[in-house]
Amino acid sequence: xxxxxxxxxxxxxxxxxxxxxxxxxxxxxxxxxxxxxxxxxxxxxxxxxxxxxxxxxxxxxxxxxxxxxxxxxxxxxxxxxxxxxxxxxxxxxxxxxxxxxxxxxxxxxxxxxxxxxxxxxxxxxxxxxxxxxxxxxxxxxxxxxxxxxxxxxxxxxxxxxxxxxxxxxxxxxxxxxxxxxxxxxxxxxxxxxxxxxxxxxxxxxxxxxxxxxxxxxxxxxxxxxxxxxxxxxxxxxxxxxxxxxxxxxxxxxxxxxxxxxxxxxxxxxxxxxxxxxxxx
Amino acid sequence: xxxxxxxxxxxxxxxxxxxxxxxxxxxxxxxxxxxxxxxxxxxxxxxxxxxxxxxxxxxxxxxxxxxxxxxxxxxxxxxxxxxxxxxxxxxxxxxxxxxxxxxxxxxxxxxxxxxxxxxxxxxxxxxxxxxxxxxxxxxxxxxxxxxxxxxxxxxxxxxxxxxxxxxxxxxxxxxxxxxxxxxxxxxxxxxxxxxxxxxxxxxxxxxxxxxxxxxxxxxxxxxxxxxxxxxxxxxxxxxxxxxxxxxxxxxxxxxxxxxxxxxxxxxxxxxxxxxxxxxxxxxxxxxxxxxxxxxxxxxxxxxxxxxxxxxxxxxxxxxxxxxxxxxxxxxxxxx
Numbered sequence: 001x002x003x004x005x006x007x008x009x010x011x012x013x014x015x016x017x018x019x020x021x022x023x024x025x026x027x028x029x030x031x032x033x034x035x036x037x038x039x040x041x042x043x044x045x046x047x048x049x050x051x052x053x054x055x056x057x058x059x060x061x062x063x064x065x066x067x068x069x070x071x072x073x074x075x076x077x078x079x080x081x082x083x084x085x086x087x088x089x090x091x092x093x094x095x096x097x098x099x100x101x102x103x104x105x106x107x108x109x110x111x112x113x114x115x116x117x118x119x120x121x122x123x124x125x126x127x128x129x130x131x132x133x134x135x136x137x138x139x140x141x142x143x144x145x146x147x148x149x150x151x152x153x154x155x156x157x158x159x160x161x162x163x164x165x166x167x168x169x170x171x172x173x174x175x176x177x178x179x180x181x182x183x184x185x186x187x188x189x190x191x192x193x194x195x196x197x198x199x200x201x202x203x204x205x206x207x208x209x210x211x212x213x214x215x216x217x218x219x220x221x222x223x224x225x226x227x228x229x230x231x232x233x234x235x236x237x238x239x240x241x242x243x244x245x246x247x248x249x250x251x252x253x254x255x256x257x258x259x260x261x262x263x264x265x266x267x268x269x270x271x272x273x274x275x276x277x278x279x280x
Numbered sequence: 281x282x283x284x285x286x287x288x289x290x291x292x293x294x295x296x297x298x299x300x301x302x303x304x305x306x307x308x309x310x311x312x313x314x315x316x317x318x319x320x321x322x323x324x325x326x327x328x329x330x331x332x333x334x335x336x337x338x339x340x341x342x343x344x345x346x347x348x349x350x351x352x353x354x355x356x357x358x359x360x361x362x363x364x365x366x367x368x369x370x371x372x373x374x375x376x377x378x379x380x381x382x383x384x385x386x387x388x389x390x391x392x393x394x395x396x397x398x399x400x401x402x403x404x405x406x407x408x409x410x411x412x413x414x415x416x417x418x419x420x421x422x423x424x425x426x427x428x429x430x431x432x433x434x435x436x437x438x439x440x441x442x443x444x445x446x447x448x449x450x451x452x453x454x455x456x457x458x459x460x461x462x463x464x465x466x467x468x469x470x471x472x473x474x475x476x477x478x479x480x481x482x483x484x485x486x487x488x489x490x491x492x493x494x495x496x497x498x499x500x501x502x503x504x505x506x507x508x509x510x511x512x513x514x515x516x517x518x519x520x521x522x523x524x525x526x527x528x529x530x531x532x533x534x535x536x537x538x539x540x541x542x543x544x545x546x547x548x549x550x551x552x553x554x555x556x557x558x559x560x561x562x563x564x565x566x567x568x569x570x571x572x573x574x575x576x577x578x579x580x581x582x583x584x585x586x587x588x589x590x591x592x593x594x595x596x597x598x599x600x601x602x603x604x605x606x607x608x609x610x611x612x613x614x615x
Contacts (some may be wrong), residue, residue, distance in 0.1 A: 121382050131355015161345035168355040
């Protein structure tokens with residue numbers, strides 16, 4: 001079922017709230033991976049508020065859909081969603097990054113309910129997702145596995161190992177995303193190395209490849225639903241996104257991979273987000 | 281099958297470590313449908329392929345992709361399976377170290393690793409295929425249990441015990457040509473409890489893996505020289521059996537450790553940590569591979585070259601027996 005206008009409005013409201021929470025956490029935490037948290041937001045909001053078959057009251061329910069955030073540095077943005085979904089008391093997020101807190105920059109599945117795998121080291125998530133999807137097939141389980149990767153992490157050879165084995169096992173219960181914001185820590189991906197053409201790369205590895213605007217809920221929903229119909233191969237949804245999305249002074253600036261905010265910057269960022277959604 | 285045993289193989293004392301674990305794992309797989317065997321293009325070399333022949337639907341060959349071997353294993357464990365992963369030690373412990381550490385140990389998942397061709401057992405292959413660093417690496421990973429079985433029978437025991445042990449386990453074995461030490465399997469193998477192979481009061485040899493046999497041979501020679509030699513098979517490096525070490529310090533006051541591993545950070549270091557923390561005087565020597573890359577050769581020749589064979593142990597014991605130590609008169613009061 002394609003998303004209705006009502007769905008899209010609801011998802012946009014959630015995305016706005018999550019983006020504002022990301023700004024708030026970045027402020028209280030003394031810094032955070034805000035750029036990539038903002039670029040991934042719409043993908044995760046679509047999953048968590050429309051498509052994932054999950055129950056926040058039963059975070060270890062064995063038939064739940066799995067979500068692996070392979071770009072683990074997006075943990076700040078992921079935690080904002082898990083808290084809002086009710087996996088834990090979201091007021092705990094004021095302790096993000098604080099000593100002894102369950103919330104470090106990269107979420108720990110043994111400490112954070114709703115976190116299906118501890119990620120942060122890049123190039124690990126797709127392999128874990130392949131294992132989960134393969135396990136589901138072997139056990140005859142119907143759950144789906146989703147994996148959200150960064151584009152910079154595609155430099156890691158292990159991603160391509162996992163891509164080979166995922167296609168070989170015909171994992172049509174696996175949908176992965178690339179948050180293609182074109183930036184890594186040191187600068188634009190294509191200036192540091194050559195990642196493009198990602199469509200051809202994944203297609204040649206045997207994946208169904210879809211390319212969408214990663215900030216357009218109609219496109220995100222359409223791609224997720226299309227992936228559910230693909231048989232005998234996994235799907236890679238390459239999402240063109242903007243690092244720092246919705247905050248004008250952060251957008252497309254690699255220096256906002258990680259950063260801190262003073263109260264003026266926070267207020268300006270929150271105003272940008274309000275302004276963006278007022279126009280939408 | 282002897283009482284308390286979960287596996288039984290005829291003439292296991294004549295089989296190699298790899299052959300035994302392949303068969304034991306297959307027996308365990310019959311009882312536990314959650315066991316999955318995995319490798320990276322080394323099904324035949326590691327003998328984990330035995331499991332695959334019996335249970336092809338529960339056997340995953342990744343191709344030559346050792347990093348993802350461990351992340352996919354982690355995913356399967358998260359899906360409720362119990363993966364047993366086998367590849368060469370140099371790939372498990374070094375190439376894939378961060379995948380083992382982050383995906384398996386950090387998440388404390390039920391994944392067992394059987395690392396073959398460890399140490400210098402693949403001596404002719406050169407240092408790309410030697411692994412004299414794996415005990416050091418693996419024992420530094422929180423949540424990891426590290427076992428170095430002495431022979432085929434003990435490998436069978438270790439694999440069976442590992443499947444009843446929570447969390448990640450690293451089992452280190454050789455290439456498969458190592459001669460046996462044990463003649464029967466029902467000697468009460470327990471993870472974390474060393475086996476005293478023979479008692480003695482003059483000196484203690486603490487060994488693991490292939491050096492257990494060398495220690496047994498050395499003890500026979502030393503016996504003819506009038507020495508009473510204790511042999512401790514420290515098959516579990518982590519958690520280490522502190523009690524047996526302290527008892528040896530107290531009762532023999534002279535200890536030699538012998539390992540087929542870099543002399544830094546392995547068995548000898550683990551034993552030394554226990555001794556030093558006890559604060560008790562003890563004449564102590566670590567035998568192992570010096571901190572260098574090993575020459576090419578047949579394993580038996582290399583054990584001799586690096587003085588971790590019976591002759592080397594005898595030489596080290598003789599030197600250590602001549603060393604004076606300051607006995608601690610208050611031992612009994614403090615322990």
